[in-house]
Structures are given as structure tokens and as C-alpha cells.
Amino acid sequence: MAHYAPIQDLSYDSQLSPKGGTPNQEEHSADVGDASMAVPELAIYHDQENTVSIELEEVERSWNDAALLTAKSSRVPSGSSETLGKGASPFAAVHPLQGATPSLKSSNEGSGPPRAWYKDGTWTIEIVTMFVSLAALAAIIGLIAHYDRRSLYEWPYRLTLNTAIAVLATMSVTTLGISLQNGLSQMKWIRFKESKVPLSDMETFDEASRGVVGAIKLLASRRGGLLGSAGAIIAILTLAFSPFSQQIVTYELRAVNHPQNATIPRALNFTGALPGTTSPTGYVPVLPLKSAVYNGLFAENGRPAASLKFDCQTGNCTWPVFDTLGVCYECVPLTSVLTKYCGGNPANASDCGWQVPQGAKLNDSRQVFSMTPYIPSAAGDMPYSTILRLIFMGTEAADGPAGNSNPWAKQCSLSACLQTINATVSVGALAENVTHTVVNQTVIDTTTQASGTDLGVYVTDKNNTSPSSASYLLGQDSMLSLRGWFTSVFAAGGATRTTNNSTITINDRTVAVNLTVGISNGTTFFDSDIVTAFYWNYYEYAQPGQDGLAMLMADVATSVTVAFRSLWGAEPVHGPAVSTESYIHVRWGFLVLPVLVVLGADLFLVGAIYRTQKTRTRPLKSSALAMLFHGLEDDTRARFGSTDSLQEKKKQAKKFRVQLDESYDRGSVLRGVMDHSHLVSSKRGQESARGNVRVSTCKHEFRLL
Template identity: 55%
Template structure:
């Protein structure tokens, strides 16, 4: 059974040590304690173990061993109460080292008694290796973030396996940088406390302040506010606080924006243009012996009556992405033109008309018979003897008694002429969100007058127009004659009459009688045909946009679509446009991560330099250093009288201590 006996000798400042007494030396006492005086006799250090085993024999229990315990791990005793400020790498000189004890790490000094080999308290070899490696890793992580962002800046979002995103990679690298930097910051701040206590007598409470600063942001903030760490400590605390924003700022560097890109590939964007149009069928009922094909008739009706604002909606196109564009191109089509004839109007009185019941007329032959004819439409179809340009399909003259800007019932006659002609159009085409839109930027009309009666039967009587690069576009003779013959019937002369109950009016199958209110016009109105009704409605309904010209434009566009959808059409390739997200780097947010890493490296270098300059042991945040080297005996006695931990903390604020080292370098403590 082992027994432990504490030993205390007030003649020593640290802890007493008992000389070893060999068995049998003094049988009357279990152990003998000898008090040393300075430089009077050799001082023997203890055995390599943490206790000394002293064999004794008291005649009663010869097997009992007494162990003297050093409660503060001080294995050596200085030759007297002499202490030296600062730190020392010195060790006790050794002599007469036997090979056996050299192998066991044990020395003997002057005698055969084994003694423990004395070394430096902590080794100085490579104390900052971990911090240097981790700060290099932090630099590599931040550099990787900048490299990745520079690589993908302005490029489409990368598609990586397992749905890994760019933000996830940046967040990972930022986390690595933050974690590795924290090691250098924590150990650097911890090392500053040893330097601070080495250089001056400071309040003992600063030990806890530095310790808290090395463990977290709250402690760093306290160190910064209290200014207990000096300039270097405050800088380290500030860096530790700002480092919290490294990861958010790193992810704020990159944003995602959208842009339009061209999608390559055949058939990605295509629309037809008409190089020629020859669609016609023989028809003996037509005055020209040709009738239009049904797609063209459908196009004319669509332009007249659809009123959907999209006369070109029937045009087929290819656009894979729903957004496409084309360079300007030429196509054969139908153009319209409207001119004002009001200035050429004159009074017209029928031979049997009363003096007060006259109408108006224009030189082209169109007229209003009397004041009851509030609206009229007169068609002029080119004849074979060439009374109009050969490209002209039809002319329409509209007249009325109530102007758009007048008052209901006020006589304010007006006249307008519109024409349809084959032409060469220059178009800009685009598809936006799947909707086709076209803008005509130019047109060419061949105004040559041709007398068909003077040409041979087999002569080429088509309507030609020359485009860019001397390319020629043709409207075939049959197609031209078919449209003229059909329009002669479809756009037959007609009028609109607003009459009272006793008015006489011949009602036919085509007559339309409606009680119509549109614009300034209202009342029961009789129309000779639906075509007249359509132009009358547009004239008053769309006064600001020139309703008649609008209807003529819709009809011309719809007929052009029919030209571009029949034989003689050729595709025009365009560019499909896709909207993609791409990486946009805001380099201003990269300043903080770079500054934090550089600041941490500078702080670490300064802490290493201060450690070397002050010859301070690189204990950093080691808990063993705190356990091995605590307060001296006087400080322990002083704090031992305090009650709770909070009382000790309050007392520590007023007690100033400094690191002190014994002469042999084996013992270091905080002394008041």
C-alpha cells in the first residue's frame, strides 16, 4: 500500500525537494529531509518519475514506500530564492554521464545517484509550421475563388455533375479560407498574451481577455473595445470580426444576369419570301377568263373583315426558341397607296335632280348622286388597253358628305383614292415571344404602262420589278388578270344612304340595313354590300389612324402573305435568339476577402516577429502551458482567500503579474 505525504519548505520559493536517501542509510526514520542552503553542497534532482520513491524501514512494515509528491510539477529546485526576469534556454550542466543513464535519459551529477535530465520547457523547433501552412491554404482558397470567377466571368452558367452550382463551390472555398485563417488568428492572439505578460506587469484579468479573444467573435470584440491588446492585438481582433463577412462577400462577388445569344443550326429560324406569284385558275365567268385561287380569296377576306391587327398572322415561319430575327430581305408583295382628292371635288347634279338635291364628283369619274348618299365606293379596274400602270391591280375612290372632324349632319364633303399594286418590298422581320412582326422599310413599284391589246397572244405580259443585285421578281399574267376580274365583281360600285322612313330605296340581296352608330355617324343606314360597310365603319371608327388606309394596308399585307405561301416562295434563314443566364462578376466585393486574408498573414508575421524579438516561448493557446506554469506561491495564497469565481475575477483586475523564470530554466510562473 502506497502512502503520499505532501512536503512544504518555506525556505524555497517554488516547492521543496527532498534528497534521496538510499535504503539502510537511516533505519530510525522513514525518510530524511535535508534543507539546502545556497552553494553549500551539490543539489540532486529527482528521479525521472513524477514522484520520488523513498525506501524506509521502521522495523514494523519494511515494505512500505513513501512518495514525495511535487504538487506543481516542479522537478528541480534552484539553489536559493533567486529569480531572474525573462526567459532562458539554459539547462543544468551535466557530467559523468554513464551510458546506461544516457540511454534512459537520466544523468548523474558528481555521485552515483540518478538525476533527471533537464531540457527546455517547450521545444522551439517548428512552432509556427501549422499557422504558416493554414494561412497558405487560406491564400490558395481565396485565389481559387478569384480564379474560378475569372474563368467563368461573362460565360454561361457551368453545368457540373450532381447539380453542383458555382455558388456551392464558392461557399466551400470561402468556408475553407475562413476555417484555416481562424487557426492563425486564434494562435496569434493567444501568443500575444504571453508576449504581453513577458514584457510588462499587467492585470491578471488580461489573461482571460486574450483567451476569450482567441476563441470567438465576442471575445475579439471585447478585446477591441477595452483596448487591452495594444495595436497588434486590436488589429487581430478587428480582423477576426471582419472575417465573419468573408463568406457572404465572396458569394456577393458573382451575380447572374440574362442576355440574348444566337442559336446556330439549320432550320433554327426560317421564313418565306416570294420570288414570283403565278397562282390562278381558268374561269369562264370572269371577264378576264381567270379567277384567283382560294388562298388568295381567303387572304382578301381576312384583310377586309378580320380586323385583328395582325393581317400577317397566317404567314408560316420557323423559330425554335420563340425569338428570332432576320436581316432585311426582299419579297414580291402587294403595296397600297392612298391620296386625298378633296381638293378636286366639284358639284354634280343629275339631269332629273332638283336644284337643291345635287351631289359631288371627282375627275376620275366617282360621284355622290345627292345629299342622301353619305358614303360611296367606286372601283377602277385597269383595262387591257393600258389606262393604268401595268402593276396596278385595282383603284378605289371613296367619297362622303360628313368628314371625320366635322359634326353629325353637317355637309363637309371629302374624297380619297387608294390603289393596290404588285411591288417589291424590303422587310425587317422578327419573332418576339412567338409572335411574328414585320416592318416594310422600302418598296419599288414598276409604273410602266402596257397596252395588252398590242402584244402578241403568246407575249410575256407579266408584271416585273427589279430588286437589288439585279434580281427580278414576277407577278404572272394569269395571276394579275384573275385578281382584276374577281375584284371587278367583289368591289362593285356601292354607296351608303342614311334615309328617313318615307325614302325610297331598292333593296337587293346584297343590301345591308343597319341602325349604326359609329364616330359622328348614327342612324339607320342602307349599304349596297358588306365591302362598303367595312370601309364606312373603318372611316368613322378609326378617325385618328385614317381608317380607310388602315383597311387597305391590312388587305395588302394579307395578300402578300398569300404570295409568300404559294409556289415560287423561297425560305430566308434567320437567327434564333435564346435567352441564357451568364456569370457577371462584381470585383468590388472581392476586396474584403483579399484584405482579410492578407491582413491575417500580416498579423501572423507580426506575431511571429514579436515572439522572436522578445524571446518569448511560442506557447500560443496551449492549455498545458497554463497548467505547468501557474501562479507563484504568494499569488496562490492571495487568491486562495477569495470566495467564488466572480470574486477571483474582480480581484484579478487589480492584481498585476509578470512571467518569471527560475535560474535553471525549469520553472516559470506568474509573479505579482
């Protein structure tokens, strides 16, 4: 006769706590997928003749909602005095995952109201830090916009502008990192709440919230979804935030006008002269004008305007184009009209020489160079503005071999003129460029002019090609003083070369020079220093594209012009004094990345908040306690207990899917998702001696018989 122990009447809504008696218990387990799932311990009381067959039926179709196990008596021996209490289950149905009796309702159909998504935390800190990040970025933009293209001297603080930008950039990227980190951390809860994903995704999202390396791993695993991947990209771009912000501002140099004006003189007229009985014209130049002529002839410094005084305190000045009275030069070749002539004995080559129609000659074969001056006469044989005309002749080319006969002739003149000048000073050095000249070509016979007639030289730009159309005057007395003095200074003379010094009579006017330039065979004798200067220039500057005679005439003309501008009749020309300063230059292109990072982080945070609310996920973010409290269910955790290796556990986690279960009545847990397609038990392949156990599956139903 069978004996049955009384079975406690347990409610489905309470925890089971068996009382009284110590039954013989047999533990059963069933393999679900490729892992072991714990099956409720069933207390079976039996005798040797009769067995009890128990059928367990899963009511709900979802494993996550806990199976309701109902017990049915399929075979009860007759005559039993033991009966089941009304409404009582013959076996304690223990939940296989939590060890508690499951609710009759699913997690979405709990008897209580759903848990509000905002009660477990807020986004206040993240929103505040994003506003701080935006404010820091706005401060950077405002700061550089205010000081863009301003002088560096206008920055009033001890800290440099780059330091201020670095501080603001650090503030922006640091506060941005708080919201970005928590947003990425929240994405893991949303992902586990929305779908069944591998357990290893928990670590992937957690690493992504810690830094760039984790963000790269999240992108590489392609487990972040659209929003999570966007957050990972923004986290990676934050690396370039500070370097790009430091490239926004550079310091460059520019020329600026100095408050004090620069001045340079120009000559409106020149009338200075002194009476002199030694001059054929009755006037001699003033001493500064004589000095200017000699400076042009002999200084040979390449800067005949160096003596011009100007005011430029900064060392860099510019002036508007201006006109001035000056002296211009002109050189024209006469070689084409050069003819040979011979003296009384044409058969004697030494009596032959060369001449031009103007009358200048090379007297004999020993004379290798000559200078012949022509001063305008009162009768008007030249334009009235002409001061001096010189004709140079020679028998040897400047770049030819010594002794090779190659006669040449050139005419150069000095005239009063109007010059249009563009003047600049750079690093303290004056540079003037004559852009336009006007010469009065009028021929005047002064002998026919009435007494008291103004015979000054007036020069006007009738074509209005110069900045001013005013007339510029070289006074009559000044013109006569130059002409009279030049008669003696530029007296006719030449250079004679011989190999026998004894054949040459040396007098006070003869200068013997053993030249090292040009033609150097033998000894050369010069009639004056002026002739020596022109001869030297002719052979010294014999390279292609150079004309030594024209260069010396230009130096004399420039030097006399400087004298005109430095003496009576001069006035200052005002222009800006230019100084070089450092200024702040903003490269706005480098601001694009910081703006994109901050705005992208803002949008990512908004998306994370929206998804949190939409999925009704609690904003647990990066809380370490939340990770502990939302642990794995017992059965899922037991599946990872077979190995102590962390690496093996990580490999298992990639293949094991879990989902966040936030049911109202049982708390939150990461619940494993079983594959019920094959439920095989290693301990139920055969009938037990104490009871027949058969496990069968059909979708989500299983029975124990």
C-alpha cells in the first residue's frame, strides 16, 4: 500500500518554502541549446508498486515571462487516505531562473503601473555640461571674431590669445566628454532593452564610453547601431578638437601707416646763383651745386641720391607720385656719322684721325679717347633748356682686344626738365624711380630779347601725363652759372697711350695712369680728371647691356637734381610712414571640426535621451552599481561557471544573447535567451526507477510525465 506525505498548499504569488518532512528528492535537468538549464526540484513520494506521473505545462509562450507549472494527477491509487487540498498544487513550481514562483502576468502585464523612465535618474548633469561646452565654444568664436585682423598690441592681457583659446577648448572638450561618455553608456541599456544581443556587447559599449580606443572597437564590431556609431565617431573626433583649436589663430606681419607723416622734398624752382668775374657768363653756381656735380662724377657709390634728406622715422615710407624740377640726361650714338680724315700727308697713317659733323675729332692714332664739350650759345643753337652737351669718341671698343681699331662716337647732354618720381623708403634706404620726364625743346635767341625779359627755363607737362600741370622754373641766373662753370669743368681733352714715356711732355694738366681696365698695354695720359672719370667708366662697365658713359651722366644729373630739391625753392611732399606690425589672423576653416564635434555631441545626447524615453529604459548611464544590480539571472550566470578563464568567458559571451528585463514585480535582470529547438537532458534519456520522466517540446511547451 502506497503512502503519500502531505503536500503543502502553496500559492503562485508567494515564495515557496517547503515545510515538514524530508522527502526523497531527485534532481532533474534538461539541456537547452548547448548549455545546462536548471529544472525545478520535484519531490516525488512513491512505493515499489505505484508511480506518480506529473505533467508540467507551460502556460505563457515566452520564457522570459516565467512558465506557470500546473500539476495534474494522472494516476492516484485507490484507497488513498491522502488528498490534495482544494486549489493546491501537488508540487512546488519553482521558477527555473529565479527560484521564485512566477507571476501569472507577464512583465508587460504586471498588476502594478509601469516603472517611469525618469525616476531612476535625470539628464541634468549632461544637459548642463553640454551648455557649458557650447558656451566655451561660443566664447572662442566671439573672442577670435573680436580680435580678427587686429594688432597684436591690442591684446591687453598677459596670457596670450592662444593660451585663452586653449583653456576654453579644454573646458569645452572636457564638459562635452561627460555627456558623450554617459550617452554612450546609456546606449548599452537601450540596446539590451530593445533587442536580444550578445552579452559581449555590454563590454563593447562600456569600453566605448571610456575613451577613443573603445570607440574604435565599437565601430569595428559594428554593434553600436546608427546612434551608437555616431557617438563613437564623435568620441574619436574629440582627439582633434584641441589641435584644431590651436591652429585657428596665427600671427602675421603687415604694413600699417604711422600716425606721423613722412616727408620728402621736391623742387618747384631753383634760382640760386652768385656773380663771378671768372665765369664767361658772369655767374657761378653756389657751392652746394658744385659739390653735387663732383659727387656725381667721382663718388661712384651707385647712390647719387644718398645725400637727399627725407623724414621717415619708421624706416619704411611711401609717397604719392610727385613732380619736381630736375636735370635729365640723354645719350645717343654717333658712330654712324663718324668719318675718317687725314692731315697734310694722307700717306702717313699717324696724321689721320676721326671726326663727326658736330666738329669733334680724334686728332691722331695715339689719341684713343676724347671728350668735346658744347655749351649753348646766346644765339640759340640748342634748345634753351640744354645745360651742357658732350661728345665722346674713341678708337677701341670697350670690350674689344687691345690695339684693335674700332672707332666709335656718342653724344650725351644735360638739360633742365620736369621729373615724375615714385619714391619709397624700405628699411631706411631710399629708392626713387623716375617714371616720366618732360624737356622744354624750345629754342630761344636771347640776343634778340628785350631788356628785362624773363629768360628763365620753364618746364610744363602740356600732355598732362604728370600729377601736376604747373610750370617748374630754372632761373636765368642759375642756368647761366651752370653753363659758365661747366665750360671750365668739362673742358675739351682726351687720352693718349704710348709705350715710350719719354716722348710725352708732362705738364700740369697731364695725368699719367697705368690702367688695369679695358685697354692696358702701355701708359695712358689724360688731360683732366673729368676725362679720366669718363674713360674709366667706359671700360669698367663694358658688360652687355651696360653703358658706362650713360651711367656717369645719369649720376651727375641725379646729383644736381638732389641739389635743386635740397636748396631754395623746395617744398616737402607728405606721405604715410609705414611700419610693420604683427596682427592676429584667424583661419576660420580650422573652426569647422570643433563646431561639428560640439554640435554632433549635442545631437547625440538629444538622440540618447529620446531613445531612452521611447524605449522606457531607465537612465542608468555609466553607473557601476547599476551594472551590479542588473546582473545575470541565476541560470545564465551558471552557464558561465564551467570555466575560470576570462578569455573563455568572453568568447562564450559573444555567442550568448541576453535581453534586459525590467519587469515591475521581479526587478531588473539580464535574462538569457534559450534556444528551445532541442531540449535534451543528459539525465533523462531513460526512465527512472522511481518515476518515468519524459521531456517533450513543441514550440514553447514542455511536459514532465
